[in-house]
Amino acid sequence: MESKGPAIMETEPETAAERAVSVSSATKPTEVKGAAPEKAVGPRGVSGARLAAVLPFVILLPLFVALGWAKAERSNSGLMANGEHVMFDYDQHSYLNMGRLMREQEFRKVVPRHRMPGYSFLMCWLDFPSDRYEVDPTGKDPRGVSEGYFARAKAFNLFLGAVSLIVLYAVCRRFLPVMESHLVTWGFGGLVAVIRAPYVQPELIFYVLFLIGVVLLWQLLARPRWWMAPAAGVVLAAAYILKSSVIPLIAAFLACAALLAVGQLWKALQRRQGTNGGDGAGHESLSASGWATLGRALIVPLVFGAILFPYFRNTARMHGSPFWDVHSKHYMWMDGDEQKRFWRDAGISNAGFVPPEGHEVPSAMPYFRSHSVGEMAARLDQGCKDVVIKVKARYRGAYTVIKKWCLPALLVLGIVFWRRAWHSLRTQPVVWLFLAGLFVGYGVLYAWYQAIGAGPRLILALFLPALFFATVAIHRLTEGKTLTFRGRTLSLRHAINAVALAVISIQSVLLLTGDYWTVEGGR
Numbered sequence: 001m002e003s004k005g006p007a008i009m010e011t012e013p014e015t016a017a018e019r020a021v022s023v024s025s026a027t028k029p030t031e032v033k034g035a036a037p038e039k040a041v042g043p044r045g046v047s048g049a050r051l052a053a054v055l056p057f058v059i060l061l062p063l064f065v066a067l068g069w070a071k072a073e074r075s076n077s078g079l080m081a082n083g084e085h086v087m088f089d090y091d092q093h094s095y096l097n098m099g100r101l102m103r104e105q106e107f108r109k110v111v112p113r114h115r116m117p118g119y120s121f122l123m124c125w126l127d128f129p130s131d132r133y134e135v136d137p138t139g140k141d142p143r144g145v146s147e148g149y150f151a152r153a154k155a156f157n158l159f160l161g162a163v164s165l166i167v168l169y170a171v172c173r174r175f176l177p178v179m180e181s182h183l184v185t186w187g188f189g190g191l192v193a194v195i196r197a198p199y200v201q202p203e204l205i206f207y208v209l210f211l212i213g214v215v216l217l218w219q220l221l222a223r224p225r226w227w228m229a230p231a232a233g234v235v236l237a238a239a240y241i242l243k244s245s246v247i248p249l250i251a252a253f254l255a256c257a258a259l260l261a262v263g264q265l266w267k268a269l270q271r272r273q274g275t276n277g278g279d280g281a282g283h284e285s286l287s288a289s290g291w292a293t294l295g296r297a298l299i300v301p302l303v304f305g306a307i308l309f310p311y312f313r314n315t316a317r318m319h320g321s322p323f324w325d326v327h328s329k330h331y332m333w334m335d336g337d338e339q340k341r342f343w344r345d346a347g348i349s350n351a352g353f354v355p356p357e358g359h360e361v362p363s364a365m366p367y368f369r370s371h372s373v374g375e376m377a378a379r380l381d382q383g384c385k386d387v388v389i390k391v392k393a394r395y396r397g398a399y400t401v402i403k404k405w406c407l408p409a410l411l412v413l414g415i416v417f418w419r420r421a422w423h424s425l426r427t428q429p430v431v432w433l434f435l436a437g438l439f440v441g442y443g444v445l446y447a448w449y450q451a452i453g454a455g456p457r458l459i460l461a462l463f464l465p466a467l468f469f470a471t472v473a474i475h476r477l478t479e480g481k482t483l484t485f486r487g488r489t490l491s492l493r494h495a496i497n498a499v500a501l502a503v504i505s506i507q508s509v510l511l512l513t514g515d516y517w518t519v520e521g522g523r
Contacts, residue, residue, distance in 0.1 A: 049178060052178045052179070053169075053173075053178050053181075056182050056186065057165075057166065057169075060186060060189070060190075061162055061165065061166075064161070064162060064165070064189055064190075064193070064194055064197070065158050065159075065161075065162055067194055067512070067516070068158045068161065068194060068197040068198045069154075069155070069158060069198070071194075071195075071198040071516065071517065071521070072154045072158070072198035072199075074517065075198065075517070075520075075521075076092075076154065076198050076199055076522070085143065087143075087145060087150050087200070089522065090199050090200075090201060090520075090522025090523070091115070091201060091522075092150075092153075092199060092200040092201065092522070093143070093145060094115060095115070095119050095120050095123055095200055095201070095202070096120075096123055096127075096145045096149060096150065096153055096200060097144050097145055098111060098115070098117070098120035098123075099120040099121065099122075099123035099124035099125075099126070099127060100124065100127045100132075100144055100145065100149070102117075102120060102121060102124045103124045103125075103127055110314060110318070112349050112350060113315060113318065113319065113324060113325060113326055113349055114326040114327070114344075114349035116202075116240070116241055116242055116243060116244055117241065117311075118202065118238070118241030118242040119201070119202035119242055122156075123153055123156075123200070126149055126152040126153050126156055127145075127146075127149050128148065128149070128152075130148075131146050131147075131148035131149070132146055132149070133145055133146040133149070150200070153200045154198060154199075154200060157197060157198070157199070157200055157201070157204065158197050158198070160204065160205050161189075161193050161194075161196075161197035161204050161205075164193070164204060164205055164207075164208040165185055165186075165188075165189045165193065167208060167212075168184070168185050168188065168189075168208050168211070168464075169181050169182070169184075169185040171211070171212055171215060172184045172185060172468065172471075175215075175472055176471060176472060176475055177475070179494075179497050179501075180471050180475050180497065183471060183497065183500050183501060183504060184464075184467055184468050184471050186504065186508075187401060187467050187504045188207075188463070188464050188467060190397075190504065190507075190508035190511070191395065191397040191398040191401065191504070191507060191508060191511065192207070192395060192398050192460060192463055192464075193207075194511075194516070195394075195395065195511075195516065195519060195521035196457075196460075196521050196522075197521075198521060199521055199522040201457075201522060202242040202243060203243070203457050203460070203461075205242065206239055206242045206243045206461070207460065207461055207463075207464050208464070209235055209236075209238055209239040209242070210239050210246065210249075210461050210464070210465070211464045211465055211468060212235050213232060213235045213236045213239055213246060213249065214249065214438065214465050215468070216228050216231055216232035216235060217232055217249070217253040217300070217434070218431065218434065218435065220232065220253070220257070220296055220297070220300070221253075221256060221257060221260060221428075221430055221431050221434055222428060222431045224292075224293070224296055226296060226299075228296070229296040229297070229299035229300050229303070230299055230300075230303045232300045232303075233299065233300045233301070233302065233303025233304040233306075233307070234303060234307065236249070236250060236300070236304050237303070237304050237307040237308050240304070240308065241308065241311070244325050244327070244328075245442075245458075245461070247323060247328075248441060248442070248445065249438065249442075250300065250301060250304065252434060252437045252438065252441060253297070253300065253434065254297055254300075254301065256430050256431075256433055256434040256437070257293055257294065257296075257297030258294070258297070259430055259433070260293050260430040261290045261291070261293040261294045261297070262290070263290075263430070264286050264287075264289045264290035264293060265286075265287060265290035265291075267286050268284075268285075268286035268287035268289075268290060269287075271286060272287075318351035319351060326348060326349040329363060330343065330348055330361065330362050330363055331343075331362075331449075331452055332448060332449055332452070333362045333363050333364055333366070333367040334362045334451070334452050335451060335452075336451060336452060336453075337452050337453030339362070339452075340452045340453070343361075343362065348361070379448065379451050380444065380447055380448060382450070382451070383446075383447030383448055383449070383450035383451060384443075384447045386447075386450040387443075387446060387447055387450060387456070387459050390455060390456040390523075391456045391459060391460075393519075394456055394515070394519045394520065394521070394523060395456060395460065395463075395519075396507075396510075396511070396515060397504075397507030397508060397510065397511045398460070398463050398507075400503070400507055401467065401503060401504060401507060402463065402466055402467065402470075404503075405499075405500060405503045406466065406467065406470035406471075406474075407470075409470070409474055409496065409500075410470055410473060410474065413474060413477045413478060414477065417477045417478070417481075420476070420477055421477065424476075435469060438462075438465065439462060439465070439466065442459075442461070442462055443459070443462065446458040446459045446462075455523035456523060457523065471500075474496060475493065478492045478493050478496055479493065481493070483495060
């Protein structure tokens with residue numbers, strides 16, 4: 001069944017339980033792209049919809065930048081208690097110093113494969129000769145990064161954060177009305193981005209690119225267009241050069257696309273043979289759809305690989321595999337942070353690495369030989385607990401929004417409007433398999449990494465997709481529904497948006513009046 005815009009949920013006839021939430025024929029839902037939007041006239045003839053879209057940015061974007069800079073000055077400047085400059089914490093110095101080396105060596109510097117080069121490349125343009133730090137030729141002073149360079153990098157990261165929020169809103173507007181788009185944008189901006197923006201790290205821009213990549217892959221499975229495939233390849237390549245963790249996402253998409261194509265080709269074969277109640281008609285269209293699904297799916301890794309070919313070629317020369325990554329090859333198979341530090345200091349990420357005598361290099365096969373299934377299950381269980389503890393400690397507002405608003409709302413609405421939910425599950429099982437695999441797969445992966453002391457920055461990559469898809473699902477489940485109370489009619493969508501706005505606003509205020517000034521956002 002077709003609908004007027006991209007969505008997870010489709011519309012099915014109501015049950016008696018659903019009719020308890022009445023549908024008013026006089027009240028039309030706010031439409032998304034593909035349908036005529038509601039219009040209202042505001043001051044000086046400006047449409048109310050345009051004013052509603054722009055006004056939150058006029059108010060909140062300067063506040064976002066001001067708060068981020070205030071936190072950067074208070075928490076990410078000067079010396080730490082141990083006497084070291086704060087730039088040496090949270091990997092900031094590593095990115096800045098690598099950017100400096102790129103410029104000094106005229107971009108012939110080969111970046112070690114324990115950290116991706118994309119963010120350092122952005123930083124390198126902020127290292128000005130006028131205030132460049134005087135490098136100690138003896139190597140006793142490892143700093144190499146001036147205060148001016150560090151300050152510009154912090155300001156630039158805040159700028160990237162502001163631009164990312166605007167881009168995020170534009171993406172949301174393709175699938176959601178204005179209000180819901182702002183809820184996603186400022187739910188992320190006020191509970192996660194404002195904490196991370198003051199630190200010179202790639203995570204903030206990566207989170208938004210990761211979501212865009214996920215959305216494009218989702219649409220390639222749900223409502224595909226040919227242009228989405230190369231666009232997904234480009235976006236995922238940009239995300240990969242910042243953080244290498246998009247490879248499992250591409251693999252999951254290819255598996256789901258293959259499953260979808262096989263299903264389409266199988267149905268085409270059944271129709272051609274006139275079996276399973278078919279009359280033989282329409283098999284050409286289904287067959288073409290199956291091959292088109294495969295074609296679009298293959299374009300994604302082809303574009304992705306073509307853009308990153310120089311990087312993959314150099315990686316293969318250095319380590320024997322184009323996709324070699326020290327985190328997935330070695331770090332994730334270690335038993336603790338102490339073991340990770342030992343191998344990191346030994347130079348395990350360097351090309352041509354020779355392990356110390358008497359030590360076996362940690363990797364998948366030695367790990368499986370030396371650990372039982374019970375030990376691996378215990379590691380996952382403890383990892384899940386650690387993830388929850390760390391997220392609650394540093395990102396309590398984001399945790400509350402997902403656990404105490406999004407999940408209960410989806411559960412209740414899914415039960416009340418179960419026909420809509422069931423219709424979507426029945427007609428698009430591969431899409432739901434992809435989304436379930438996204439959250440379960442990455443959740444398990446990040447829980448596994450907790451054994452080596454990984455912070456919450458990894459699992460936070462799932463917050464934005466969780467908030468986005470929960471909002472899309474809630475919107476589609478309630479679209480067109482109204483509440484009738486004492487003879488008065490209220491849009492169910494507006495009522496739910498009001499609750500969501502209250503939850504996000506309260507959590508944002510609690511953050512700014514409490515944890516914001518003490519939480520280590522670089523972790």
